[in-house]
Amino acid sequence: MHYLADGLRLPTNGLDYTILAIYFIVVLGIGFAARRSVKTSLDFFLSGRSMPAWITGLAFVAANLGATELLGMAATGAQYGVAVVHWYWIGAIPAMVFLALVMMPFYYGSKVRSVPEFLLQRFDKSAHLLSSILFAFASILIAGVNLYALAIVVEALLGWPQWVAIVVAGFLVLAYITIGGLSSAIYNEVLQFFVILAALIPITILGLKKVGGWDGLTSSLQQSHGDNFLTAWGGTGIGEANALGANWLTIVLGLGFVLSFGYWTTNFAEVQRALSAKNLSAAQRTPLIAAFPKIFVVFLVMIPGLVAAVLVPKIGTAGSDLTYNDAIPYLMQELLPNGVLGIAVTGLLAAFMAGMAANVSSFNTVFTTDIWAKYVVKDRDDTYYVKFGRLITAIGVLASIGTAFLASSFSNIMGYLQTLFSFFNVPMFVVFIIGMFWKRASMKSGFWGLIAGTAAAMVNYFVIYKQGIVDIPTDQGANFVSAIAGFVAGAVVMVAVSLFTKPKPEAELAGLVYGTRSPGMEELPEKGDDAWYRKPALLGWGAIVIAAACYIPYSF
Amino acid sequence: MSDLQREVSELESKSATAARLFDLRRIIGYLFLVYGVIVTIAGLNPSEADLAKADGVHINLWTGIGMLALGLFFLVWVKLRPTTVPTPDEE
Numbered sequence: 001m002h003y004l005a006d007g008l009r010l011p012t013n014g015l016d017y018t019i020l021a022i023y024f025i026v027v028l029g030i031g032f033a034a035r036r037s038v039k040t041s042l043d044f045f046l047s048g049r050s051m052p053a054w055i056t057g058l059a060f061v062a063a064n065l066g067a068t069e070l071l072g073m074a075a076t077g078a079q080y081g082v083a084v085v086h087w088y089w090i091g092a093i094p095a096m097v098f099l100a101l102v103m104m105p106f107y108y109g110s111k112v113r114s115v116p117e118f119l120l121q122r123f124d125k126s127a128h129l130l131s132s133i134l135f136a137f138a139s140i141l142i143a144g145v146n147l148y149a150l151a152i153v154v155e156a157l158l159g160w161p162q163w164v165a166i167v168v169a170g171f172l173v174l175a176y177i178t179i180g181g182l183s184s185a186i187y188n189e190v191l192q193f194f195v196i197l198a199a200l201i202p203i204t205i206l207g208l209k210k211v212g213g214w215d216g217l218t219s220s221l222q223q224s225h226g227d228n229f230l231t232a233w234g235g236t237g238i239g240e241a242n243a244l245g246a247n248w249l250t251i252v253l254g255l256g257f258v259l260s261f262g263y264w265t266t267n268f269a270e271v272q273r274a275l276s277a278k279n280l281s282a283a284q285r286t287p288l289i290a291a292f293p294k295i296f297v298v299f300l301v302m303i304p305g306l307v308a309a310v311l312v313p314k315i316g317t318a319g320s321d322l323t324y325n326d327a328i329p330y331l332m333q334e335l336l337p338n339g340v341l342g343i344a345v346t347g348l349l350a351a352f353m354a355g356m357a358a359n360v361s362s363f364n365t366v367f368t369t370d371i372w373a374k375y376v377v378k379d380r381d382d383t384y385y386v387k388f389g390r391l392i393t394a395i396g397v398l399a400s401i402g403t404a405f406l407a408s409s410f411s412n413i414m415g416y417l418q419t420l421f422s423f424f425n426v427p428m429f430v431v432f433i434i435g436m437f438w439k440r441a442s443m444k445s446g447f448w449g450l451i452a453g454t455a456a457a458m459v460n461y462f463v464i465y466k467q468g469i470v471d472i473p474t475d476q477g478a479n480f481v482s483a484i485a486g487f488v489a490g491a492v493v494m495v496a497v498s499l500f501t502k503p504k505p506e507a508e509l510a511g512l513v514y515g516t517r518s519p520g521m522e523e524l525p526e527k528g529d530d531a532w533y534r535k536p537a538l539l540g541w542g543a544i545v546i547a548a549a550c551y552i553p554y555s556f
Numbered sequence: 557m558s559d560l561q562r563e564v565s566e567l568e569s570k571s572a573t574a575a576r577l578f579d580l581r582r583i584i585g586y587l588f589l590v591y592g593v594i595v596t597i598a599g600l601n602p603s604e605a606d607l608a609k610a611d612g613v614h615i616n617l618w619t620g621i622g623m624l625a626l627g628l629f630f631l632v633w634v635k636l637r638p639t640t641v642p643t644p645d646e647e
Contacts, residue, residue, distance in 0.1 A: 015598060019591065026587055039572035042564065048571030049564075055580060111564040121560065183573055187580050194584060194626065198591070202619050209611050278574070337606035339598035339616040343591065343623075382567065508558075 008156040008322075008329050016342030023195065023346045027176055027353070030187050034180030041385040044181035045365040046113055046276045051183075053282035053534075055190055057289025060273040061297075062189035064290075065196055066355015067348060068149045070301055075324035077305025078315055080243045081221070081229035082554050083236075084305065088298040090256035093547040095264035096287040096294065097540040099274070103265055106436055108275060108283040110511045114362075115268040115428070116370045122435045122504070122512045123446030130450055131428060132370040135268055136363055138424045140396060143359040144403030150352040151404065157329055157345065166401055169349065173357050174397040177364070178390045182276055185361040189273075192350040193293075199347025200300040203328065206335040207307035217303075220310045232554040245474030254480025258487045262425030266432055269362040281529040284536040291543040295550060304328050360400070364393045423461075426483050427453025430490035437514045443504050445497040453490025460485040579639045581630045588627030596620030 010016075038044050077084040112118045116135060120128035147166050154165035176184045211217045221229050228234030228242060235242030238249060246254070264270060264287070274286035308327035311334070314320035315327070322330055332344050368389045377384075431449045434441050464470050465478040472478045510516045532538060599616025607614070 015594070019594060022587070022590060026583065030583065033578050037573045037575075037577040039576075040567045040570050042567035043571050043573045047577075048573030049568055050571060050574035050577075111561045113564065117560070121558070183577055187583070190580060191584060191587065194588065198588075198619065198623055198626075201622075202615050206610055206613060206615060209613060335610060337598075337602065337609050337616060339595045340619050343595065343619065 008326060008333055009159055010157045010329075010333050010341060010345065011338070012158060012341060012345065013338050015338050016345060019339075019342035020346050020349065023350065024172060026191070027172060027188055030191070031176030031178075031180040031184045034184040034187065037183055038181050038386065041369070041382050041389065042113070043183070044386050044389050045369060046272070047181070047183045047186060049276060050278045051186060051276045051282070053277055053285040053289055055186060056273045056277045056282065056286040058193045058293075059186040059189040060270060060286050061290035061293050062193040062196070062354045063269055063273060063358035064294075064355075065193065065297065065351055066146055066358070067153065067352035068146055068355055070196070070200075070348070070351050071149065071153070071325045071328055073298070073301040074305040074308070074327040075316075077302040078309045078324045078327045079305075081225060081306065081309075082232055082302065083242075083244050084302050085232050085298050085550070085554060086251055086255055088294060089547040089550055090252065091260040092264060092294050093291050093543055094256065095260040096291045097544055098261065099265040099271070100284045100287045100536055101540045103432070103436065104274060104284045104287075105280065106512060106514075107271060108277070108280050109517070113275065113369050114366050115266055115271050116366055118512070119431065119435075119446055120370075120374075122509070123431070123441075124443040126444070127431065127446030127450060128370065129375065130447060132366050134424050134450075134454075136367050136371065139269060139359040139363040139366075140400045141403050143356045143363070143396070143400035146352055146356040146359070147400055148404035150349070150356075153329060153348065153352075156326075157332070157348075166404060169353060169356070170397050170401050173353055173360060174394055177357060177361050178393045181389070182272070182361050182365070185357045186273060186276065188357065189354050192354040195343070195350045196347045196354075197300075199344040199350075200297075200304075202336065202340050203331050203344060204300050204303045207304050207331050210335065211307050211310045217306055217310060221306060224313055225309070230554070231556075232551055241473070243474075245472060245477030246480050250477065250480040250484065254483045258426055258429065258483040259480065261433075262429035262483070266425055266428040268366060269358040272362045272365065279526055279529070281526065281534065281536070285534065285539060288536060288539040288543060291540075292546075295543065295547050301328075304331050307331060356400070360393060360396055363396045364389050367392050367396070423454055423457050423482075423486070426457055426486040427451075427490040430487055430494065434491060434494050436512070438498075439506070439509060439513050439515075440498055440503050441494060442498040442501040444501045445494040448497045449490040449494035452493035453486040456489030457482045457486030579634060581634045585627050585630035585634065588623045588630070590627075592620050592622075592624030592627055594620070595623060 037048075040048070042048050073084055073087060076087065107118060110118065110121060112121060116128050116132040119131050147170060150169055151162040151165045154160050155162050176188060180187075208214060208217065211220060218230055233248060236244070236246065236248040236251060238247045240247070244251075270287075274283045277283040277286050305324075305327045308315055308322075308330055312320060312322055312330065315322045316324040328348075332341060336344055368385055372388060372392070373380075373385055377388075427450045430453050431446050434449070435446060460482040461478060465472050465482070472481060528534070595616050597620070599614055599618070599620050602614060602616060606616070
């Protein structure tokens with residue numbers, strides 16, 4: 001059991017560090033080369049709304065593939081087994097398709113620059129300011145979670161002290177976003193997407209080979225963990241016990257509907273990538289192009305998680321030094337020779353930077369255009385806001401370094417992130433969905449829906465679950481239930497408030513509510529956009545059909 | 557048209573991103589060529605220890621070749637469909 005003695009330290013050599021160094025240089029190079037494209041604030045915050053769909057699409061998926069996501073999902077795989085696919089096939093794809101087909105015409109067509117700005121157009125200043133502040137706060141927290149995750153991983157793998165990892169990675173992200181703006185962040189995310197794949201594929205293949213292929217993997221796990229560990233829905237009947245602590249209803253409603261729609265359709269770190277696309281067709285295709293890799297990425301995190309559960313049967317329990325989050329790092333150490341090891345280390349650091357950069361580049365946009373330019377220093381010329389955006393990027397990165405320590409009290413990083421999302425994104429989603437589909441939803445109802453939804457989710461999680469008033473077996477299960485509570489409370493309060501307050505004048509709702517169009521939006525489709533493989537409806541339904549088909553082998 | 561739409565349209569017309577931003581496909585292409593060459597060379601003569609660790613798979617060689625192929629794919633794509641740069645605005 002040599003890994004106990006040596007810890008998880010990787011046998012990296014000069015070759016691996018060369019690969020990592022090349023990557024750092026290219027990342028910075030992209031930042032500097034993108035600098036000359038930044039002329040207006042729209043260039044800095046939204047790439048001038050000019051990106052092609054394949055770039056925004058891959059950035060969309062990479063922004064989500066942060067290090068916390070990769071390690072957290074491999075951890076979920078090692079802990080709960082095949083059930084991790086729910087976070088992808090039901091917990092991502094339907095929401096991404098909904099964002100593209102239903103919501104994007106309003107988002108992109110109304111020319112808003114951020115998710116909160118849509119609330120300002122649809123509701124009023126109180127909803128706008130509240131959501132801007134909550135979002136700014138949440139993105140710094142999540143960027144901090146990323147930094148903390150990176151620091152512990154790098155300390156374990158490479159032996160760098162935590163503060164060195166935080167400073168190096170933090171300043172790299174700081175530099176390339178401050179210099180090149182969103183274009184630089186998006187370009188780096190696309191690059192990161194490919195490096196992450198190049199890191200995960202060898203780990204998955206070697207891991208499978210090590211445990212005797214898929215058959216060897218499943219037969220070992222059947223013996224050690226039981227049949228339900230290898231099915232998506234086994235043991236999820238209402239009243240049955242399972243490791244996840246959730247039944248099919250809370251999975252479908254809590255994860256598949258509320259949490260997932262909240263995250264994918266209103267989280268500006270994601271939506272921003274689509275808003276930077278060059279036209280409505282490209283904006284609609286952004287989440288759809290992202291959906292296809294998303295369907296299959298689950299295998300690259302689930303299989304390493306399952307393999308780790310076979311190789312280290314005691315993983316995550318008191319009998320082992322390894323926690324669930326160590327699944328991927330452990331396999332890197334055990335299986336990869338120098339060379340591929342360098343690629344894998346680079347991929348992990350890239351994944352971390354993708355996650356953090358997405359939060360920082362959306363934070364600076366919301367803070368500058370939604371908070372500073374609308375409530376603090378108004379009506380200055382455009383160059384002032386570009387400068388301010390650069391300054392606030394630096395401040396945001398420094399603040400996230402400070403919050404990195406908050407993450408240390410949760411055992412499963414993913415659970416922590418989802419707790420945050422259920423508090424902030426769920427009420428946002430309620431307000432959006434009602435605001436987009438119900439003209440009568442009044443100006444004031446947005447604000448009160450946000451307050452009620454957030455409060456209900458927090459009360460459910462911290463009082464009803466944490467105090468043990470209702471018995472829910474796991475944090476994950478409690479997250480799903482809190483999300484549903486937040487959704488219902490937000491919706492009820494919005495409808496109630498709307499009935500007693502005055503609606504927004506019809507003329508101001510053009511292009512914001514279902515059944516209306518923005519004036520002057522009759523944009524001509526670009527040449528080639530009418531090709532069948534670029535039709536959003538076909539891509540969207542195709543993704544749903546494939547995701548549903550993927551469930552079949554794991555459902556019986 | 558609302559104030560917001562007017563403001564964003566005006567910024568869009570002054571934007572320099574489309575005209576001045578370089579083609580990312582070239583960067584991805586070259587980076588993966590370099591990585592592919594490095595890792596393939598590392599995989600040409602694997603040590604016994606490395607082979608044993610990877611369960612007998614020439615993982616460096618295969619990963620290297622895969623990355624070379626990806627790099628070439630992007631460079632060929634650039635060659636076949638070069639970016640059409642919109643007329644850059646004078647400054």
